[in-house]
Amino acid sequence: MSLSQLASQHCTPRKGKEHALEGAALKDLLAALPGWKVTDDGKAIVKDFKFPDFHHTLGFINAVGFMANQEDHHPDLEAGYGHCQVLWSTHDVGGLSMNDIICAARVDVLLER
Numbered sequence: 425m426s427l428s429q430l431a432s433q434h435c436t437p438r439k440g441k442e443h444a445l446e447g448a449a450l451k452d453l454l455a456a457l458p459g460w461k462v463t464d465d466g467k468a469i470v471k472d473f474k475f476p477d478f479h480h481t482l483g484f485i486n487a488v489g490f491m492a493n494q495e496d497h498h499p500d501l502e503a504g505y506g507h508c509q510v511l512w513s514t515h516d517v518g519g520l521s522m523n524d525i526i527c528a529a530r531v532d533v534l535l536e537r
């Protein structure tokens with residue numbers, strides 16, 4: 425599936441282990457998401473975005489936050505002057521779900537122009 429196909433999807437409530445994403449299915453989806461890496465515990469995906477200054481970084485954070493509220497799926501964010509690390513994990517699953525993949529794709533397309 426392509427980045428734009430992933431980014432055109434919306435999050436749905438996913439609760440429970442049956443929604444966990446791992447193994448070959450996860451690997452195939454990540455092929456469409458350049459720069460996103462699975463954390464060592466396998467429970468999250470993470471990417472660090474670089475910006476020229478704090479204004480751009482803060483604009484990105486606000487855009488991500490707006491999208492996250494629309495999707496009712498929320499990232500962990502860690503930011504400094506010129507970067508913001510975005511981490512997606514589904515608390516209700518205890519690891520990765522399709523919601524994390526959709527939101528990662530939605531973050532990437534925010535930066536397309």
Ligand SMILES: C[C@H](O)[C@H](O)[C@H]1CNC2=NC(N)=NC(=O)C2=N1
Pocket residue numbers: 437496497498499512513514515516517
């Ligand atoms: C009811 C509501 O949909 C849930 O609490 C949502 C809110 N945002 C969420 N965000 C993330 N990252 N994981 C969740 O499991 C989650 N659950």
